[in-house]
Amino acid sequence: MPSSICWRVSRCGRGKKLVAAVLLVLVFEVAYMQQRSMPAEGRHAPITWEDVQQVAGMEEVRGLIAERLRYTINLEDRYRVLALLIALRSLEQGHGHGYRPAELLERAHERWADGFPLNSERQLTIYLEEMVNLGLLIRLPGDERIYAMRSPNVVNMLGTQPELENELRDTQFDLPYDYNPIVARRSLGTDRRTRVQRMSPLTDGQLNDILTHRTTLVPCTPALSADLVERGIQLHTDGHGLTVVRIGPDDDLTDFITANSRRKSGSRLLFVDLRGQDTARLQVATDRLLDHTRGAQPRTDSSSSVPRRYAAVLCDPDTAAGVVSAAGLVRPERWTVDxxxxxxxxxxxxxxxxxxxxxxxxxxxxxxxxxxxxxxxxxxxxxxxxxxxxxxxxxxxxxxxxxxxxxxxxxxxxxxxxxxxxxxxxxxxxxxxxxxxxxxxxxxxxxxxxxxxxxxxxxxxxxxxxxxxxxxxxxxxxxxxxxxxxxxxxxxxxxxxx
Known part of the structure; x- marks a missing residue:
């Protein structure tokens, strides 16, 4: 698409979101471009301003733009409530009409008291300024204390007046998420082949439990990302001065325990993969690892220089259920709505x-x-x-x-x-x-x-x-x-x- 056309699209009041959506359809929706006849000289069919206008009017593109816009206001439900209230004012009184912070705070408090305490006008103004920087709102010329929607197009993308009123009335708004180690998981980076972001199968709380219990069983299936358990533990222990030593099902556990016992410095976590093994072998390995890790517990602060020993055993769920042990137990779980x-x-x-x-x-x-x-x-x-x-x-x-x-x-x-x-x-x-x-x-x-x-x-x-x-x-x-x-x-x- 020529740069001049991209500039004209970006000036329509929808900015980068419209450019991205139009390009997505023009480039990837092959059926649309196949309707065009090829130039006589055999070159690729050029994308014209008329093409852009036709694609921008498609229901699919309008829906995609609206959804992209929603991602912005859904970053935080306070953004969402404020955007909906100001959009309603625009629909009721016309574009260019908005709210002063004090009046808007009263309306927002009526809709969501927990999210907008009446003594939070200064914080509300901060939210409004952030929404200006995000390209959602403007301060009206001549009275910069009044905040209004940036464009009628933005209002139309949010919905009709009845739709916005229903959304404000029926939606259960959430306060911002506070960090909770019980559910928080770390990113393990992006898969090189699929470009999908992978997350640790273990929560931060479970990773802390592994270091608390010294020896821990981690029963997990492939569907719960068993292959990423080691990576999650590695990322967590990097910040605790630990070296992870991997032990496979075909390795001799005794050799690794002996070598680790002889070390005078350097704390280690033995990651033992016993998937596919029976309960008897898992029981023996767990007992041995418990004895090994207990033997390195410092008794006083003066002995804190003693190398710390930890063990995490990746195993099958049914096998772990048959083990009788004092070892810790952490189970990777599926994501939930919360x-x-x-x-x-x-x-x-x-x-x-x-x-x-x-x-x-x-x-x-x-x-x-x-x-x-x-x-x-x-x-x-x-x-x-x-x-x-x-x-x-x-x-x-x-x-x-x-x-x-x-x-x-x-x-x-x-x-x-x-x-x-x-x-x-x-x-x-x-x-x-x-x-x-x-x-x-x-x-x-x-x-x-x-x-x-x-x-x-x-x-x-x-x-x-x-x-x-x-x-x-x-x-x-x-x-x-x-x-x-x-x-x-x-x-x-x-x-x-x-």
Whole structure:
């Protein structure tokens, strides 16, 4: 696109967001450009101002621009409330009408008292100035104490007057997220191949627990990003003066413990990968590591120079459940509607958007990371949601998820006998509760157990629920436990044929 056209687009009151959205459609929507005839000299078809005007009028582009604008005001719900109130004033009285800070504070306090205490006019003015710098507001010429929307186009992108009023009335606004180590996770950087930002499977609180317990079991499945556990621990321990030593399942643990015991300086964390090993081997390794790490605990402040010893054992969930030990235990978990607030600069700013994200991804790390990447790259949220939902209807993708989550063919077969009685809509409504009695009835209905063997069917149902809980595929609701939405859809997609 010629630079002169880019300049003309940027002057339309929508700025960089419009330029980006128009370019996205012009460059990537091949069907549009294919409508154009090629020049006689065989060169590429030029992009004209008329092309830009036509694309800018497309519903898809307008929706994309509006969503980009929403990311700005959703950075903080105080921005959002202020933008909606000032936009409503513009719709009611015409462009160029706005608020003085004192009057705006009263209106904002009526809408959200916790977010706008009546004694916070100075802070409110700071928010307004930030919104001016973000390109949302202007100070009116002649009376710079009045703040108004920058452009009628911005107001139109936010919505109609009834839509804005409904949003202010019906939305549950959130105070800014305060750092909470229980849910906060560190970024592990960007995947070189996919460019997706990867996050630690362990929270900051869990990483601190690993150093508190000295020896810790970390049961984890591939779907919960088991392959990133070591990286997460490495990043955390770098700030504690620790060196991480990796020990694989084929390595001799005794050799590493002996070598570490002989060291006179330098603190270390032994990262032992025992995935795929049985309970007996895990039990022996855990006992040995406990003895090793306890032996290095300083008894007094004067002995603090003694090298510190720690151990983290990555293992399978079912195997860890069979270990009897004083070792610590941290379980990587899926993202939740609450914990995803801790994601740095998340494009899913509102509670409704976060609920939709978790409903579509189930909170599974790789799916949440992919959704974040796609939306940040310019795709509309609903398009991303539709794509991710559609993927789980493909049998191959569904099978891959179930295997990564640690489910066996027997597990899937049993679950499918129960899942057949529920639709996706019923699951979303919380009706598809995985109670032991319901599973027992499904097992007997499918002739997995005879009617006379109800006790065995109930034992099998309780065993399956315990296994599912260890794998982290169950969600707790007011009605009881249910399968996470992605696992439920995957089971439905393959009908038990893993």
């Amino acid at each position: 914990s995803v607030r801790a994601w740095p600069e998340s494009p899913f700013g509102s509670p409704r958007e976060r609920r939709s994200l978790i409903e579509v991804t189930g909170g599974w790390p790789m799916l949440v990371e992919l959704a974040m990447h796609k939306v940040r790259s310019g795709m509309r949220q609903q398009v991303v949601f539709d794509e991710l939902r559609a993927e789980m209807t493909v049998p191959e993708r569904a099978k891959a998820h179930l295997k990564l989550a640690g489910l066996s063919s027997d597990d899937v077969g049993q679950l499918s006998t129960w899942a057949q009685f529920y639709t996706d809509e019923e699951h979303s409504a919380g009706v598809a509760v995985t109670a032991a009695g319901d599973l027992q009835a499904a097992f007997q209905e499918a002739r997995l157990y005879e009617e006379s063997d109800a006790e065995s069917a109930l034992i099998a149902a309780e065993g399956l629920l315990n296994h599912l809980d260890l794998l982290g595929v169950l969600d707790v609701t007011d009605r009881g436990q249910i399968l996470d939405p992605v696992t439920f859809r995957a089971v439905k997609a393959i009908g038990g044929d893993l």
